[in-house]
Amino acid sequence: MPAPIDLVLSRLDGVKATGRGKWMARTPTRADRTPSLSIRELDDGRVLLKDFGGDDTADVLAAIGLTFADLYPDSNRRPARRGPNGTAVEVERRIVAFGMSLLAQGMQLPPSDLERLEVARRRLAQLGGRA
Structure with missing residues (x-):
């Protein structure tokens, strides 16, 4: 581990x-x-x-x-989960929804925000979620 x-x-x-x-x-x-x-x-x-x-x-x-x-390092603890839980998926969905809403309103997002939006879209796509 x-x-x-x-x-x-x-x-x-x-x-x-x-x-x-x-x-x-x-x-x-x-x-x-x-x-x-x-x-x-x-x-x-x-x-x-x-x-x-x-x-x-x-x-x-x-x-x-x-x-x-x-x-915490502990040889007796359970193995770490391999993927994000439901809360993580919800966070990514919120980021995508918010970002897309701002773009639809014609707002210009800074490159760092556009990059984070793309990361959220990729993560949802990998999980089979809608992005």
Whole structure:
């Protein structure tokens, strides 16, 4: 089973190392213009997440198909889920619906928002959802 940090980082977009055991990434619960999700691996293997945009950690985890238990190294824990749960699908659907609504109103979205909209559409297509 992958280490918690590998599990988390593999499911995020725009990950950049900022130091030893520290990263920043785009928050998966919204169209981040710049990375605002801080990820830190502690010496004991635990992973800490902090979204400086204010999104709840539980929502961030749900959007990438994980739970708080997945942030802790423990050989007795259950295997991590392989795909996003229903909440994550709903987050992606909301992103697509909101983005498409703005585009239909003639609004110009910044490239980072268009990129996040496309990520959400791809994720829904992979899950067999409608995008």
